[in-house]
Amino acid sequence: MDVTPYDALLFVSFGGPEKTEDVVPFLENVTRGRGIPRERLVEVGQHYFDRGGKSPINDQNRAFLAALRSDLAEHGIDLPVYWGNRNWDPYLSDTVAQMRADGIRRAAVFATSAYSSYSSCRQYRENLFEACDTTGGVESAPVLDKLRRYYNHPGFVAPVVDGVIASIEDLPEAERDGARILFVTHSIPTSMNDNAGPDGNAYVAQHLDVAAVIAEQVAERRGVTHEWDLVYCSRSGAPHIPWLEPDVNDHLEELAGKDVRAVVMCPVGFVSDHMEVVYDLDTEALATAEKLGIHARRSPTAGEDPRFVAAVRDLLLERAAVERGEAPERPTVGDLGPGPDRCPAGCCFNQRSQLPTLSGEDSPQYSG
Ligand SMILES: CC1=C(CCC(=O)O)c2cc3nc(cc4[nH]c(cc5[nH]c(cc1n2)c(C)c5CCC(=O)O)c(CCC(=O)O)c4C)C(CCC(=O)O)=C3C
Ligand SMILES: [Fe+2]
Known part of the structure; x- marks a missing residue:
């Protein structure tokens, strides 16, 4: 080599x-x-x-x-x-x-x-x-x-796809096919996304691109199409500065109002189980889902x-x-x-x- x-x-x-x-x-x-x-x-x-x-x-x-x-x-x-x-x-x-x-x-x-x-x-x-x-x-x-x-390398995406499927299969059987996939990433100021990449908006565009691929591969392998959204965690900064939204917890509230009964949260923005994953998702967002009566799993990172x-x-x-x-x-x-x-x-x-x-x-x- x-x-x-x-x-x-x-x-x-x-x-x-x-x-x-x-x-x-x-x-x-x-x-x-x-x-x-x-x-x-x-x-x-x-x-x-x-x-x-x-x-x-x-x-x-x-x-x-x-x-x-x-x-x-x-x-x-x-x-x-x-x-x-x-x-x-x-x-x-x-x-x-x-x-x-x-x-x-x-x-x-x-x-x-x-x-x-x-x-x-x-x-x-x-x-x-x-x-x-x-x-x-x-x-x-x-x-x-x-x-x-x-983010779009097949070697990064393949384990994430497997993880989403495993998490769907881990839901109660009656909830699996209706489960919604929430792709979660670190929020950043909207101005930072405006300047991301050579032409701007690259952060959001890259996440949407890879999320669509993952959802498509999951659908192919399960024979079921799952609805999905891109949502954010770990907002910091001053409150008057706009950051990317919706926050994962706010989004769960909204989904509960639409009678969504099950979700898989896929931390596609993180390459391993960082503190954001362990706290913001495993601790906070899973508790939010439970409070709302939504069945939820957090899928593995590529690790x-x-x-x-x-x-x-x-x-x-x-x-x-x-x-x-x-x-x-x-x-x-x-x-x-x-x-x-x-x-x-x-x-x-x-x-x-x-x-x-x-x-x-x-x-x-x-x-x-
Ligand atoms: C896009 C992005 C990634 C992903 C890319 C990458 O992986 O690099 C990332 C990763 C991480 N961020 C981490 C921790 C923190 N990030 C903070 C603050 C911030 N992050 C931001 C963005 C990102 N951060 C931003 C725009 C800020 C505001 C301040 C600033 O403009 O810089 C703060 C300050 C407190 C707070 O405000 O949360 C902490 C403690 C850890 C370690 C976790 C662990 O210990 O496992 C990791 C991997
Ligand atoms: Fe950070």
Whole structure:
């Protein structure tokens, strides 16, 4: 397996606290300069304190990394895999410093965020720049190539489809065929969606595209068409700023009024069972459904499913081939096709941030 020109894979994630003392400094890292109301921080902090101060995300990333390293080894790919987070240890800058010390020249970058938007893509590219900049300058840093977005990669979608079907089958038999699928993702400010992707609206458009594919595959396999909606969780920010709606709980109320008796909540916006999934869906939304008398299940995330792990290997090999000047297959499902390897300048632009980025067409690492 030819991974030229890469000598490493860099796995980048959000990070989360490991223990009670970590919670407040973690939240400070996440929200620095972002105008999140204090009440919201206290509320979100409580979700972590209630679980002993430990986010589920780090153990999920450790499990994914172990699976990824085995997968690469099994396929004869001898490439070191590094891990760095945006908001908690292991911090991205420490990881990049280690990569420099190890003599890494060029790495493919996989982020645990599948869609386009400032929060889910461009901010990670800012973090890559900063990590290189603060460890000795971007010129001497390893070249970092963030892999294309993968929300519509068949290896990400297949386990999600299986999970939705399993959750439908887990409902009482009489409720299964009438179950409605609620695709759930992280809300973002509507202005952030307006600027998502090169032409705007990419965050919503990508979710609608993949949701339609999942619903279609479920219908084919079950022989029953299920109605579906795209809904949101985890709104933060000041109340007067519009964020994407409807909230999953509000939507459940509305569905109860329309005599919907069963739902499956599919957290398609999350690659593993993050705190948003564990709290906002498993704790809050399932309780809302119960109160309303709606039968509800939360379907699994892709997590460390071998097909999703293999998708990372595919994306790595695909990009390596592109960088060697070849024209590899670029598998996708749905109507939107593969995104660009290098984000165009201004992609997922955020008026309030405007920090330099790596991995885009305007990356200083590509101009020389
Ligand atoms: C689109 C998106 C993703 C998905 C893409 C991706 O995966 O990156 C994501 C992931 C995550 N968000 C996470 C946690 C938090 N996000 C916050 C705040 C915010 N998120 C936003 C958006 C997103 N967030 C936004 C627009 C804000 C407002 C502040 C800002 O503009 O930045 C806050 C502050 C408190 C609050 O307001 O909720 C916390 C604690 C965790 C860790 C969970 C765990 O521990 O398992 C993960 C994976
Ligand atoms: Fe978030």
